[in-house]
Amino acid sequence: MTTWTDLPxxxxxxxxxxxxxxxxxxxxxxxAGSTGYTALTGLSGFGHxxxxxxxxxxxxxxxxxxxxxxxxxxxxxxxxxxIRRLLENSSGVFFVSEVHVSxxxxxx
Amino acid sequence: xxxxxxxxxxxxxxRGRLVADVSTAGSIAxxxxxxxxxxxxxxxxxxxxxxFADATAAARGWxxxxxxxxxxxxxxxHARGTVTDADLDRAILRxxxxxxxxxxxxxxxIRMDPVELVRxxxxxxxxxEPLPPRQTGTVADALDEIMTGWCAAFVDEAHTPWPMPxxxxxxxxxxxxxxxxxxxxxxxxxxxxxxxxxxxxxxxAELLDLVLRTRDISDDGRIAALRTWILRTPGWAGFAxxxxxxxxxxxxxxxxxxxxxxxxxxxxDHLAPEQLDLYGCADPAAPASAPADLERRVDAVISAVGxxxxxxxxxxxxxxxxxxxxxxxxAAHEWNFRDRLLARLTGPVAAPxxxxxxxxxxxxxxxxxxxxxxxxxxxxxxxTYGFAGFFGVPVRWRPLGSPVAQARCPVxxxxxxxxxxxxxxxxxxxxAGYLSTCSATAGLHDAFYAAKGGIASPFxxxxxxxxFAGPVAAARTLAPPRTSLDTSGTAKRPxxxxxxxxxxxxxxxxxxxxxxxxxxxxLEERTLFAEAIVTTIGMAEFAPVVVLCGHGSETTNNPHAxxxxxxxxxxxxxxxxxxxxxxxxxxxxxxAGLVDRGITIPxxxxxxxxxxxxxxxxxxIFDRDTIPVAARTALDALQHDLDVAGERNALDRAQRxxxxxxxxxxxxxxxxxxxxxxxxxxxxxxxxxxxxxxxxHDLRGRSFLHSYVAERDPDGVALETIMTxxxxxAQWISSQYYFSTVEPEIFGAGDKMLHNPVGGIxxxxxxxxxLAVGLPMQSVMLGEQRAHDPLRLLAVVQAPLDRIExxxxxxxxxxxxxxxxxxxxxxxxxxxxxxSLRTPSGGWEPWHxxxxxxxxxxxxxxxxxxxxxxxx
Numbered sequence: 001m002t003t004w005t006d007l008p009x010x011x012x013x014x015x016x017x018x019x020x021x022x023x024x025x026x027x028x029x030x031x032a033g034s035t036g037y038t039a040l041t042g043l044s045g046f047g048h049x050x051x052x053x054x055x056x057x058x059x060x061x062x063x064x065x066x067x068x069x070x071x072x073x074x075x076x077x078x079x080x081x082x083i084r085r086l087l088e089n090s091s092g093v094f095f096v097s098e099v100h101v102s103x104x105x106x107x108x
Numbered sequence: 109x110x111x112x113x114x115x116x117x118x119x120x121x122x123r124g125r126l127v128a129d130v131s132t133a134g135s136i137a138x139x140x141x142x143x144x145x146x147x148x149x150x151x152x153x154x155x156x157x158x159x160f161a162d163a164t165a166a167a168r169g170w171x172x173x174x175x176x177x178x179x180x181x182x183x184x185x186h187a188r189g190t191v192t193d194a195d196l197d198r199a200i201l202r203x204x205x206x207x208x209x210x211x212x213x214x215x216x217x218i219r220m221d222p223v224e225l226v227r228x229x230x231x232x233x234x235x236x237e238p239l240p241p242r243q244t245g246t247v248a249d250a251l252d253e254i255m256t257g258w259c260a261a262f263v264d265e266a267h268t269p270w271p272m273p274x275x276x277x278x279x280x281x282x283x284x285x286x287x288x289x290x291x292x293x294x295x296x297x298x299x300x301x302x303x304x305x306x307x308x309x310x311x312x313a314e315l316l317d318l319v320l321r322t323r324d325i326s327d328d329g330r331i332a333a334l335r336t337w338i339l340r341t342p343g344w345a346g347f348a349x350x351x352x353x354x355x356x357x358x359x360x361x362x363x364x365x366x367x368x369x370x371x372x373x374x375x376x377d378h379l380a381p382e383q384l385d386l387y388g389c390a391d392p393a394a395p396a397s398a399p400a401d402l403e404r405r406v407d408a409v410i411s412a413v414g415x416x417x418x419x420x421x422x423x424x425x426x427x428x429x430x431x432x433x434x435x436x437x438x439a440a441h442e443w444n445f446r447d448r449l450l451a452r453l454t455g456p457v458a459a460p461x462x463x464x465x466x467x468x469x470x471x472x473x474x475x476x477x478x479x480x481x482x483x484x485x486x487x488x489x490x491x492t493y494g495f496a497g498f499f500g501v502p503v504r505w506r507p508l509g510s511p512v513a514q515a516r517c518p519v520x521x522x523x524x525x526x527x528x529x530x531x532x533x534x535x536x537x538x539x540a541g542y543l544s545t546c547s548a549t550a551g552l553h554d555a556f557y558a559a560k561g562g563i564a565s566p567f568x569x570x571x572x573x574x575x576f577a578g579p580v581a582a583a584r585t586l587a588p589p590r591t592s593l594d595t596s597g598t599a600k601r602p603x604x605x606x607x608x609x610x611x612x613x614x615x616x617x618x619x620x621x622x623x624x625x626x627x628x629x630x631l632e633e634r635t636l637f638a639e640a641i642v643t644t645i646g647m648a649e650f651a652p653v654v655v656l657c658g659h660g661s662e663t664t665n666n667p668h669a670x671x672x673x674x675x676x677x678x679x680x681x682x683x684x685x686x687x688x689x690x691x692x693x694x695x696x697x698x699x700a701g702l703v704d705r706g707i708t709i710p711x712x713x714x715x716x717x718x719x720x721x722x723x724x725x726x727x728x729i730f731d732r733d734t735i736p737v738a739a740r741t742a743l744d745a746l747q748h749d750l751d752v753a754g755e756r757n758a759l760d761r762a763q764r765x766x767x768x769x770x771x772x773x774x775x776x777x778x779x780x781x782x783x784x785x786x787x788x789x790x791x792x793x794x795x796x797x798x799x800x801x802x803x804x805h806d807l808r809g810r811s812f813l814h815s816y817v818a819e820r821d822p823d824g825v826a827l828e829t830i831m832t833x834x835x836x837x838a839q840w841i842s843s844q845y846y847f848s849t850v851e852p853e854i855f856g857a858g859d860k861m862l863h864n865p866v867g868g869i870x871x872x873x874x875x876x877x878x879l880a881v882g883l884p885m886q887s888v889m890l891g892e893q894r895a896h897d898p899l900r901l902l903a904v905v906q907a908p909l910d911r912i913e914x915x916x917x918x919x920x921x922x923x924x925x926x927x928x929x930x931x932x933x934x935x936x937x938x939x940x941x942x943x944s945l946r947t948p949s950g951g952w953e954p955w956h957x958x959x960x961x962x963x964x965x966x967x968x969x970x971x972x973x974x975x976x977x978x979x980x
Binding site for chain 2: 018020023024027028031032049050051052053056057058059060061062075077078079080081082083085086089090
């Protein structure tokens with residue numbers, strides 16, 4: 001029987017940044033050979049910078065966004081290095097985790 | 109010449125870090141929108157994470173630019189009375205509160221307060237000597253010139269005889285493919301230029317890595333080094349920033365990426381016989397002028413008033429350097445404007461009107477609306493409101509027959525919907541004929557201007573079309589056309605549009621009837637937008653006719669034409685947005701949905717779309733044939749009053765414009781006119797509150813007016829929307845005017861007389877050079893005279909202070925603007941409350957007038973003219 005651990009392992013990278021920094025993260029994804037990403041805009045929550053109220057009616061840039069991508073583990077190194085460097089000069093957090101995917105060809 | 113290092117493969121980690129560093133380095137460049145849809149931006153927008161004082165210090169270093177008026181200009185304001193001693197004293201004490209506790213000094217037998225001494229120095233002390241002009245004609249200058257030529261060639265599809273090769277692979281690779289044939293570049297590089305160019309890596313990131321390693325730049329110095337290359341051509345860097353950050357994903361034209369821009373300039377620098385000092389621009393404290401010698405300042409005080417205490421005076425003045433001196437002057441100038449405005453707004457408010465008005469008109473918040481609204485209100489029972497000119501409907505608009513849909517909303521919003529304009533009766537053969545002719549004449553128009561702007565084609569064009577174009581040009585020069593005062597809606601036809609009646613059209617707002625998959629809005633969305641329009645401006649009662657009036661500016665031969673259109677509509681005229689909003693608000697299903705949300709629009713209320721041409725002061729009402737018979741009489745009367753208001757407003761504007769006052773409405777049609785109108789020059793305040801606050805006052809077109817009634821917004825949603833979007837956009841506009849005025853050569857677009865369009869995206873001054881960003885000098889100056897007071901935007905809000913405070917604290921971008929003193933905020937809860945100032949460190953303090961606080965003084969300030977320095 002196939003279990004989920006038998007599925008190919010990949011790296012999932014989730015980045016939470018200000019709306020203004022989304023293009024820079026997107027460029028890093030593409031530069032690292034990422035084949036796609038998902039963007040969640042207008043995030044709300046509470047954290048280091050206090051409360052975040054989510055989407056504003058007429059300003060898509062002022063709220064936080066999360067960008068999520070999945071890449072083969074051997075491509076994650078460059079991406080992680082780039083995001084760490086970017087976040088040395090701007091606010092934001094990112095998370096890296098191992099995921100198992102059913103269609104690895106989608107991400108390579 | 110630098111040591112040549114071997115090219116090594118860039119590791120994935122190094123590449124990632126380098127791409128991130130380019131992004132950070134490039135963030136200092138404010139994005140530059142193509143001139144087809146001009147968007148005013150803060151030239152220091154990449155530095156708003158710093159306080160204004162720190163950001164301007166950094167900008168002086170990085171751009172070598174002035175960030176304040178010269179001391180002499182501020183002193184002229186003092187002589188004019190628009191900065192007083194009391195304003196200066198208040199600004200001095202804000203700058204250094206410890207001066208309050210300092211003992212007076214004995215100067216020439218007179219006991220002088222330290223504040224008085226500093227004031228004397230500000231008013232009379234020696235002025236800093238300007239630095240000698242920067243050496244020009246250097247190798248770096250020559251490479252900059254070559255660089256700008258290649259940038260233009262890369263992005264310019266229409267005007268180059270042949271496109272650069274490999275453009276799809278990016279600017280660096282495309283340039284590398286042809287750089288070996290560039291004789292000017294070879295002349296600068298010198299021996300074996302072609303061979304050395306051929307050794308450069310094909311990848312821009314690898315090139316940058318190579319050059320940084322060759323120059324032995326440490327990790328800590330990389331951003332400064334990259335920034336130095338990028339800012340050699342700040343205009344093109346701004347365009348690259350736009351391409352990276354803001355350009356629509358589906359934009360067809362070539363993208364100039366910051367990575368490529370940095371790589372090309374770094375490559376040129378790498379091969380040049382002498383390299384740039386990569387830290388030359390890295391010192392944020394580098395002055396733009398030589399500091400005024402402290403000794404001379406002290407000598408000046410002593411020679412003027414005598415006495416001794418030389419050491420104490422030197423210590424006092426030594427704590428205030430040249431940058432502090434202009435910063436204090438700016439603050440004093442702002443205090444004066446703030447006092448004059450608030451003294452006015454502290455007076456009696458307009459009495460509430462209980463009778464139903466004949467009509468209500470919603471204008472854009474643009475400062476140009478204020479004068480027109482005042483003129484119109486004086487003519488009848490009209491209520492006017494201010495709202496962002498896209499009327500809260502963020503969409504892309506596809507005009508009839510157009511293959512392209514353009515965003516008609518502030519650039520802060522990404523439109524998710526498209527609205528198409530369609531012929532009301534598509535089976536009408538006249539409509540089909542009109543579209544066909546329209547397409548043909550538009551093609552002719554495009555072909556003519558493409559040939560006119562080409563490199564070789566103008567010669568052929570002169571041969572073939574000169575017989576026609578020559579006499580037309582002569583006629584337009586000798587007898588500029590007059591503006592038609594016909595506001596029937598049929599007069600506004602570009603020459604290339606076909607003659608005859610255009611078909612009746614309408615925006616398709618309903619997604620069910622939409623013309624394509626992504627066209628139109630659902631009922632829920634339409635109802636939400638309608639609710640937002642009504643509640644944001646606090647509209648509770650409705651007149652029989654409610655006009656939503658967008659604005660645009662019809663000008664000719666003006667590359668910056670879109671800068672005069674509606675900023676809230678993405679630099680386009682606002683008529684389309686008004687028509688869309690009107691279609692939503694007249695929708696019976698929407699109105700039924702609004703009832704469920706507690707908003708009842710009477711059945712006899714009809715919304716009407718219109719557009720105000722701010723160059724001609726004409727208001728054109730759209731879609732008249734759809735207006736119910738019952739509303740037409742009221743509308744005819746309104747049209748008459750709109751015409752009268754336009755005439756009066758034009759006369760008022762004529763007082764501040766040079767030239768023949770009787771032809772003020774024709775300026776937009778005159779192709780030799782460099783100043784068709786003043787645009788938003790003079791803007792200084794953003795007032796959020798009911799019209800009763802301002803209706804009694806002539807604010808001289810210096811205030812954005814956003815309607816807001818705090819009582820109708822108990823949860824603060826509407827105020828949060830206003831403060832996080834229109835206020836932010838107004839701050840960009842304010843900053844654009846500010847910096848274009850204080851530094852017209854670097855942050856402004858220079859002399860309009862010398863502009864040449866380039867690449868369909870911008871202008872250069874003269875025959876070549878960097879993209880000229882910002883506003884032309886003629887938009888903010890009249891000769892040596894300023895038409896704009898460079899002040900930071902003052903936000904004036906009538907709402908509970910805790911509500912405002914909560915909004916500031918939970919919106920980090922807004923908080924940076926307020927606490928970094930990019931904008932000042934004053935507020936009061938109601939007409940009966942006193943004004944309070946939001947302090948940069950948080951909290952509020954009562955506002956009071958500088959110096960004399962008697963009611964006579966307040967009255968004298970309240971009646972002082974709010975005009976800009978310009979008086980003709």
